[in-house]
Amino acid sequence: xxxxxxxxxxxxxxxxxxxxxxxxxxxxxxxxxxxxxxxxxxxxxxxxxxxxxxxxxxxxxxxxxxxxxxxxxxxxxxxxxxxxxxxxxxxxxxxxxxxxxxxxxxxxxxxxxxxx
Amino acid sequence: xxxxxxxxxxxxxxxxxxxxxxxxxxxxxxxxxxxxxxxxxxxxxxxxxxxxxxxxxxxxxxxxxxxxxxxxxxxxxxxxxxxxxxxxxxxxxxxxxxxxxxxxxxxxxxxx
Numbered sequence: 001x002x003x004x005x006x007x008x009x010x011x012x013x014x015x016x017x018x019x020x021x022x023x024x025x026x027x028x029x030x031x032x033x034x035x036x037x038x039x040x041x042x043x044x045x046x047x048x049x050x051x052x053x054x055x056x057x058x059x060x061x062x063x064x065x066x067x068x069x070x071x072x073x074x075x076x077x078x079x080x081x082x083x084x085x086x087x088x089x090x091x092x093x094x095x096x097x098x099x100x101x102x103x104x105x106x107x108x109x110x111x112x113x114x115x116x
Numbered sequence: 117x118x119x120x121x122x123x124x125x126x127x128x129x130x131x132x133x134x135x136x137x138x139x140x141x142x143x144x145x146x147x148x149x150x151x152x153x154x155x156x157x158x159x160x161x162x163x164x165x166x167x168x169x170x171x172x173x174x175x176x177x178x179x180x181x182x183x184x185x186x187x188x189x190x191x192x193x194x195x196x197x198x199x200x201x202x203x204x205x206x207x208x209x210x211x212x213x214x215x216x217x218x219x220x221x222x223x224x225x226x227x228x
Contacts, residue, residue: 004159006159032214034214034216041124041220042220043120043122043204043218043219043220043221044160044204044206044216044218045218046215046216049214049215091157093159093160095159097214104148104150104162104165105162105216106162107152107159107160107161107162108159109158109159110157110158110159112157
């Protein structure tokens with residue numbers, strides 16, 4: 001089945017630093033990838049849609065200058081949390097859909113970000 | 117009112133029981149319905165997806181959609197301890213399975 005790889009799985013950083021999270025589709029091409037955030041005991045909330053070769057589309061309330069998204073190839077999207085603060089601590093999950101097939105999203109294993 | 121409502125549980129059952137997990141929704145535009153399983157500290161794993169109303173079966177899992185009632189269900193037969201996880205329903209209104217709206221998830225505990 002489709003595999004989405006996300007790295008790192010866990011990161012701890014100090015307040016004010018930036019953190020980059022990578023999302024790769026391993027056995028398919030994805031023109032579109034999605035970034036979600038999940039707080040404890042809450043549902044996944046879509047943050048932004050990452051489009052290969054063009055600007056990302058952000059959901060209402062998500063700061064585009066804080067959460068920088070780059071989708072430079074058909075298999076890689078990155079999310080950079082800039083100037084992280086403790087309130088940014090969360091579980092970030094990416095997902096992708098095989099561009100060649102009409103199928104639901106497959107998710108990465110997530111990145112747990114802790115900002116101290 | 118949330119677009120998708122799901123009882124957070126936990127739901128505790130003995131091994132071998134039939135499990136029923138449910139979600140209700142308010143947006144009549146939803147056409148695509150998915151169930152994901154999420155283990156602790158992992159990303160969601162797609163279990164099943166259906167389009168519009170009806171039933172779909174895959175092994176021990178059966179998904180049902182009743183659009184008239186805006187109600188979807190996932191049944192797990194012969195439940196196993198390895199089924200212990202959080203089950204998330206998700207829905208989409210468009211053909212690209214984009215903009216998924218998730219329930220909060222139901223935590224299932226299957227005891228040996």
